[in-house]
Amino acid sequence: MIFLDKDQRHQVGYSFIIDRVEVITPFGEDLKKNIAPYKPKDKDALLMELSNIEKITTTYKEKIASYRAMERLLSKIKDIRTSINRCSHLNTLDEVELFEIKNFCMISEELYSIYKEFNEEICISNISFNTLDRVLKLLDPDNKKLPTFQIYDSYSTELKAIRFKKRQLEDNILASNDEDEICTLKEERLKWVILEDEEELAIRKRLTEEINIDIKNLENNVYSMGKLDFLIAKGKLALNYNATKPEISDKMEISITNSFNPEVQHILEEKGKSFTPINMCLNSGVSVITGANMGGKSVTLKTIVLNLLLGQLGFFVFADHAKFPILDFIYFISDDLQSVSQGLSTFGAEIIKLKTVIEHAKIKNGFIALDEFARGTNPKEGSFLVKSLCEYLNTLTSISMVCTHYDNVVNEDMVHYQVIGLKNVCFDSLKRKIDLNRTHSIEIIQEHMDYRLEQVSSSNRVPKDALNISVLLGLQEEIVNIAKKYYYGNPYSNNEEEYHGE
Template sequence: MYDNIQYEFCKIKNIKNTINRLENKNILDEIELFEIKNFAVSSNKIIENYSKLNIKVDYIKYKSVDAIVKLLDPDDLKLTTFQIYGAYSKRLLRIRQNKINIEKTIFSEADIEKIEMLKKERLEIVVQEEQEELKIRKALSEKLYNYLNDINENIKSIGKLDLLIAKANLAIKYNAIKPSINNENKIYFKDLLDPNLERLLSSQGKKYIPISIEIDKKITIISGANMGGKSVSIKTIALNLYLFQCGFYVFAKEANLCILDFIYVVSDDMQDINKGLSTFGAEIIKLKEITKFMKIRDGFVALDEFARGTNPIEGRVLLKATCEYFKKYNSVSLISTHLDDINIDDATYYQVRGLKNVDFEGLKRQIDLKIGNGKNFNSIKLLQEYMDYRLEKVDKEAKVPKDAINICKLLGLDNEIINIADKLSK
């Protein structure tokens, strides 16, 4: 039944302009009458298949449009075509028969003068035909006007059913689950994933690692070194929150979520040259917009490496100030950073595991050996395989892993630069 319904969905066209003309009591042309007939026929087939499903959805209410089909198919031909049928008017039948007769005479006549006279007679008949068809189209338009509410109700219900089936297909395809709902501004995901990223990694022979997170306070901070997956985690969480807010199932094994009035994600390079904005400037403009919403609504705010576009000292101060400000309101905030010493009271801290359990020296020897053997080797790909993107709760005093220099070594940066960096870091 679902396949039959979706097949009929493919036949539904956007007839908004036709409906608007009908609402304004315009006389519809033949194409517009065809559009309404085609919609009515498909509507009836959808209604028939929907009734066989034996399900009841409160907000999906179909109206029978048999009367419309009968009106636009007076000969009961059951064809998805339309013309001004002779059944609408005996006078129209006579006019068309006269036109046929005179056309036969024209084809059989050899005298040029008589042919010209016959053509003039035919033109008069064509005008009569058009006038009669206009009367019929006017009468049909007036009758269809009485069914406008039923047509509009079916348009809305078809759209709702189409979306509902699409949601169900998506949930089945990715084993998505229905989240439970809380009223306590809490967000909990277990084994959360982004299907697009999972598919991409799978195509590259890589394994996708789901994340789990519980945001039970106003401020949650994710720390970790660069390339550790903080941005991916934030976008994955935001994606699933958006889906939940729109009535979709989410891509996780478990989820307990709260209803949000808004979702804001400030991430990546937000600079806008056309507006004369740097990345930092764009972040501040967006933050200004967020603070206005936070004062009147409760939502979700994600800041990915906020203030990365300014120096670390001022960036740390601004980040701490923003966190303290967010604590005054009821919105839930998720903030990623690679900066140490944020130390926000009453905040929950997570850290990306990253490369903290990796033997860098052993991994470097492995890379050097493969390169030394002349192999076409991608060290970034190997690095990604060893990266652990899972989140784990930590104390606020936990230091962010200092993996930058080690990553530089693994990626083959000039040893002279690395040696200088080692000396400066000590």
């Protein structure tokens, strides 16, 4: 799947979001279920969708009575698409189907009346309701405006006469005490019942043919109800999370300010913690995020992927500001448990996916996200492979984002972000806190970890959070001293200032 498969969408938090898109109608539910990304040629349609959502978010509170009236009517809608399809093929409708179409028309006419007045001010594009007054009159010949249906006498003088004769026979049956006479009357009544069934069938056939004339209007209103339902749900989602209308660029550039991932935010809030907003500016080529494994690189990647995906699907995004193009694809490569269960190693699964990604990236423009690529092989080879991959991705028009804990994989012509981590923390103070409460050492480190990103340059060297975390968690000093030899080439130095807080 070019825009993430089901498991990947769940992994980045899309399932969490789509479950909170509260559509009301079966038609809206289908639109939500079958939502597809906009293509570059559909830019005008995407801009219209985003504009419609914006109109809803800016008027929902002001026009709450109108919105609630429309939502109340939408909640009464039953799925009549099977009946519409049968009618379009002139398959004679039964009484239940005719009742459901009548009820649909009654709701549709009421909704049409509210929406028409409402939309004169709001001006939502690409949604229009057609009047179904002719169908309603057809199914309500006595103009009683009741949510019921039967084959009325007024449909046919012959039917009326048949039913009159049948009722006379039924009265005679009830009045008679003669078993032979009753038997004769019942046989006579049966003949009239058959005639009644035949006449009702003829009437239902005629009604089906008459409704068929308005089949396009029925289909249009089904679509418009679903579209209106889905748009309102998108607008309410945006309001609930203070989401933002993204700016659609014609260039291969991505900028996103104070973005967040609602699922991760929800999990953190349940623990009494807060989400650190993410700021990124990306262009064609590769951008690399480095930092220790506890630094939140994967959350950053998932947050960017989620918001890009939502933008391609016509949603507002979870950020203060966002700008990106319409993409041909979004690929996200991380742990592939499904492929592993099918007999491939994690690394093997990554390579199989990567081949597909590269082939697409040669001919189309999209977004490629790699989370700790090559972690399933030995570190030395892994760093070589990641460095090689970054060099290649940097030659493409597509935008790539690579999160890795490998060091020395970034060339000068690449954009390099680093998780700030423990860089600005008072190391001695943090160490004392941990020494006093060893059982909660991980939680204490996480509380002091700065998950923000900063762009790396020659003036702000990469901090060694992995070594710092090892010291904080009490790794034996002998091992730390050996590690310092490989970090700084001095196996005898005990100066902690060389590694913590650098």
